[in-house]
Amino acid sequence: AEVLHITSTSSQVETTLRHTTPPFNESTVNTYNVNISWLLKHLDEAASTATFSIDRAHANCATPRQNADVTAALQFQASFSSFCSNVHAKLRHLCDVQSQYGVATAAKFDIAAVNQEGIFNPVVPLFTNDSAVAVVSDGQDATEQAVVATGGALTHHQSVALPQPVVNQLVQEQRRSLAAKCTQVAGLFTAAAGTVTSTTATAAKSVFGSSEATLMVVLLHLSQFAQFYRQGVDFIEHMIRQQLIAAVGKELTARDFAQYMTFHNRKVFKEAYQPKPFSYAVRRSPVHSPEGQIQIETAEVTPAEPIYTVSQHTENAP
Structure with missing residues (x-):
């Protein structure tokens, strides 16, 4: 398999101790991996866009939440979020090590500044109301800067999904706010170090720098993606469920179906x-009193009730 090397770095921190015991036990750093095949399959390299759609004709497609495509997306995002959390925890550990054992200037950086505040997350369940809101007409400019393909959202069919120009405006705002946050965190780290740019000597003795700080911001933001997406599809599922309950008039349970069948059995069968x-x-x-009772209960209703069965009764043999 071909290995695509994106970036690498090496660093160290020197400290002086008043005892011979090392501050940490000798250990091997864990390697964190994540399979991104699902993500790559949904990237259109020619158009430089991301595409995702739900196969509604599939036999297992029940709702926007209960289908194979969304299930695969949730599984990938869960594993990717776990990867981001592990790397973030490792970087936080490096920051703590440098703050405790590194140079004094490194300890002045406030790690609390590494957060998601001010970053716009475009993963939200939004719908459009074409009868009340005018559709964005600047389709040409939006298409040229498109980063997400919505599967024909520019056509003139009735749909409550956001049109592609609006989706890409949301994504552009997310990219702008993320870049601004990374610049802010890098600036705070540089100011804490007391220089505009780190010198070579300082960088060589630093295991946590501005690059690691901005990477932590990105990892936090990516982890939030999975959380927001799961909450979004769950919200849509809940909304459909509430609409169905409102249309039926009540929430049907196993007890309701059992009572329905009991009622009709009385009409169909003789007593x-x-x-x-x-x-x-x-x-x-x-002539004796009962010694006990035997029954088969169903666990689908609460409290448990005996199941209904067809039986035949005969008198005692002579």
């Missing part, structure tokens, strides 16, 4: 052949 609850007393003879 002698109607299904009856599987609950019978156990006794030694008809």
